[in-house]
Amino acid sequence: MEFTKGHGTGNDFVILPDPDGTLDLTPGLVAAICDRRRGIGGDGVLRVVRAGRHPEGAGLAGEAEWFMDYWNSDGSFAEMCGNGARVFVRYLLETGLATPSGAALPVATRAGVVRARVEADAIAVEMRRPRVYDASVATLGGLTLPGAAVDVGNPHLVCALPAGLELAGLDLTRAPEFDPAVFPAGVNVEFTAPGEPVADTDGHVLMRVYERGSAETLSCGTGACAVGAVALRDAGLDTGTVAVDVPGGRLTVTVTEDSCWLSGPAVLVATGNLAPAALHP
Numbered sequence: 001m002e003f004t005k006g007h008g009t010g011n012d013f014v015i016l017p018d019p020d021g022t023l024d025l026t027p028g029l030v031a032a033i034c035d036r037r038r039g040i041g042g043d044g045v046l047r048v049v050r051a052g053r054h055p056e057g058a059g060l061a062g063e064a065e066w067f068m069d070y071w072n073s074d075g076s077f078a079e080m081c082g083n084g085a086r087v088f089v090r091y092l093l094e095t096g097l098a099t100p101s102g103a104a105l106p107v108a109t110r111a112g113v114v115r116a117r118v119e120a121d122a123i124a125v126e127m128r129r130p131r132v133y134d135a136s137v138a139t140l141g142g143l144t145l146p147g148a149a150v151d152v153g154n155p156h157l158v159c160a161l162p163a164g165l166e167l168a169g170l171d172l173t174r175a176p177e178f179d180p181a182v183f184p185a186g187v188n189v190e191f192t193a194p195g196e197p198v199a200d201t202d203g204h205v206l207m208r209v210y211e212r213g214s215a216e217t218l219s220c221g222t223g224a225c226a227v228g229a230v231a232l233r234d235a236g237l238d239t240g241t242v243a244v245d246v247p248g249g250r251l252t253v254t255v256t257e258d259s260c261w262l263s264g265p266a267v268l269v270a271t272g273n274l275a276p277a278a279l280h281p
């Protein structure tokens with residue numbers, strides 16, 4: 001089984017080309033591939049399948065040739081992955097499955113079609129505008145933090161740390177607790193602190209994340225979009241650009257009237273062959 005490994009600001013993925021949708025991908029196999037000691041290791045899997053050859057992509061085949069079949073490292077599905085979409089587009093371009101052009105490249109996902117463009121070393125994807133829709137809380141250790149519930153296609157809870165607490169001091173080796181009545185399908189939890197002013201932006205936020213289905217990751221693109229939207233709301237702005245620094249680097253989030261652009265580096269680091277039979281214990 002051929003694979004490529006790639007990442008976007010340290011959010012890393014195993015990419016599996018499966019144009020005709022014939023691969024028997026199961027939750028157990030995904031978890032084994034993502035195992036950092038016994039497998040390739042990754043925060044998730046991106047299966048590259050023609051939209052028309054995947055049951056969840058078929059309805060979008062008229063709009064996009066390729067479907068991003070994203071799986072979290074525990075073998076669960078997610079509706080959307082912002083960094084995954086950026087790495088997916090890098091893969092399409094580097095393998096010639098898509099040709100660079102002046103036009104934005106459409107990619108089908110479980111959250112609908114996103115559009116991507118290449119910006120020098122970065123890849124930017126246009127996703128839906130984040131919807132800040134509720135207030136809730138996350139509990140981590142003995143700390144209960146109020147936060148904002150945000151829908152970016154997938155669910156997020158953005159919690160600002162109170163003054164005096166540092167992001168580096170959080171123990172994210174265990175999952176934060178959340179209210180299942182607000183997030184019946186689970187949630188990605190972002191913890192934030194203010195950053196120093198950055199030129200040409202309307203805000204700068206530092207973030208760590210505990211991802212549903214993947215635990216703590218070095219970066220989460222949809223999480224950055226959620227954080228950007230909350231920062232703009234708190235600044236009294238409806239649209240604007242926010243720099244979001246994650247442990248893996250910097251993402252730039254631009255919220256417009258009707259969409260959200262996520263931009264940052266996306267790189268492929270290796271290609272090889274997997275022996276699926278050897279992955280199972």
Ligand SMILES: N[C@@H](CCC[C@H](N)C(=O)O)C(=O)O
Pocket residue numbers: 011072077078079080081082083084154155188211212213214217219220221222223
């Ligand atoms: N890292 C991703 C988000 C991946 C999905 C998430 N764990 C979920 O279950 O919703 C990103 O870059 O957006």
